[in-house]
Amino acid sequence: MAEKIIIDPITRLEGHLAVEVEVEGGVVTDAKSMGMMFRGLELIMKDRDPRDAVQITQRICGVCPVAHGTAATLSLDNAFGIEPPPNGRIIRNLILGANYVQSHILHFFHLAALDFVKGPDVPPFIPRYEGDYRLPEAVNKAAVDAYLQALKVRAKAHEMTALWGGKMPHQQAIVPGGTTEVPDAQKIIDFKYRLKECIDFIDNVYIPIVYAVADAYPDYWEIGAGCMNMLSYGALPLEEGMDHVKKEKFFPSGIYLQGQYKDFDPAMIAEEVKYSWYADDTGGNKPTEAVVTPDVEKKEAYSFVKAPRYNGQPMEVGPLARLWVMKQKDVVGLGNKAFSTLGRHFARAVECSMVAHAMDEWVGQLVPGQPVTTPHEIPASAQGMGLTEAPRGALGHWNKIEHQRTAVYNAIVPTTWNASPRDGKGTPGPFEQSLIGTSIKDPANPYEIVRIIRAYDPCLACAIHLMTPDKKLISKYAVC
């Protein structure tokens, strides 16, 4: 008899990512990935100054403001027909690159590692799913000790973003045409000094712990394969040029689809909504023609997440996709084992080191005294597409400008790809495919499921940060 396990049950009011799996004979036979996406963003954007998008979209989410600011700016650059001078391009790369370093460290040590490393029996390490902690005691202790060190290193990376980004947490420096912050010798020194500390930690603590986890949990090279289609929009441009797809970037644009490497063509992106709580189930909407009318009564629908597809196929996005598409030797060297829970953690750690080392080179390319921005005018009407890579995967913003005001705005966030529900043809999304077929040892402690999902570094539940205190306690604190 099939048993249902629901993790982080979704309510339709508060935004949580949830997965519901059916287990029969100890194996997952069906999986549904559910979530609440922000809805009606375009209603807020409509008729505003198009440049407001840079600040407003940073409010979508508490972990990816830098990536949203980047994508929004790129879509405006594209619509305005401008691009930053080299200094502006490099400072943008340093802001986003530092964000990768802090995000990857935070994700591994403070979210995912605790699925494999047994923490002390105090919050925030408990409660946890029990039953499968296998690291040798000394390694486990080293990993727990690194937890606090990681918090401090993450703070350094955050300061690196703030050095160029101005007011944090909502950076103000990335603007159409470039950046507002100008390079000087002191900032360059401050950046390099912090970066060195980050690199030491990544190469000597983070990566060795990932290897130790892989040694103790080798079965996770086989668990959670997913759709095995990889998508990278590409990010961190290394040269000037108006064509985002073609210009040389640290992470190239590309596709790995059904076993074949292909060039990336943004026109192949469409969003389907047959199983999502939105009106109109025709499917195949282009990003600038997005369906956004919620329909919570819709039959068969089970998620607020849409189902983006590339050439009709589900795609995985994130560090593994980026490194697989760029044919990074350590990741591609794993062969098909890379498409796994451990493969995702491994790719993220390798990428963290790569970006950190690359930034050390980039910061040296800044030329104090040279311009950081290109002047611009808002066109009467235009259309823009801003493609980049958030730490957790491909991020795209699309805008349409009419009468110098925003007429249409749409964002497809990374987890929309990874956590997508079934599409019009009934093909499950990457999370769902990763879960189906997985053996579950103990339905009361379904650690396999959380390990699989967390390895993707999902993001969704970002819209609301409401305090919900104990109501019996609170009445006495009401003031007038």
Next chain:
Amino acid sequence: MSKIAIVGIGNLLMQDEGVGIHIINRLAEMKCLPEEVDLIDAGVNSYDMLDIFSNYEILILIDAMQAGGDPGTIYRAPLEELGLQPDSNITSLHEMHFVEAVSMAKLMGYEPEILVFGIEPEVMKMGMELTPGIQSKLPRVIELIQQDIENIMTR
């Protein structure tokens, strides 16, 4: 002298949920606070608040708070008395509530004194405007915060 900050939390895109940010913006315009008090718009950044909890000794947090009162009800309480618990089994970084950040800061050896102002929201839908009922409470919240800051400064 202790380092003091007033921190607004919330989503500016979800109407009354963003009340904390609206109050921070209003306080910034009014320029009514002593210079040594920092105003921070923390938005929906929960984990990054770790840097705030480890940098200040006294904090006033302002957020929307669903505690069962009528919309617009103002609550004022020390954080530890609210009974907020860190979430278990967090799947996504985005679900990290600031309560987790407070417990992380404690692990790092920081224990700031935190006073919370909560405002019972009315509507939390996509939109950047507060509902009129909540908007009308802003002067009172600001007055209460000013009193607290005065008390803190004269300790």
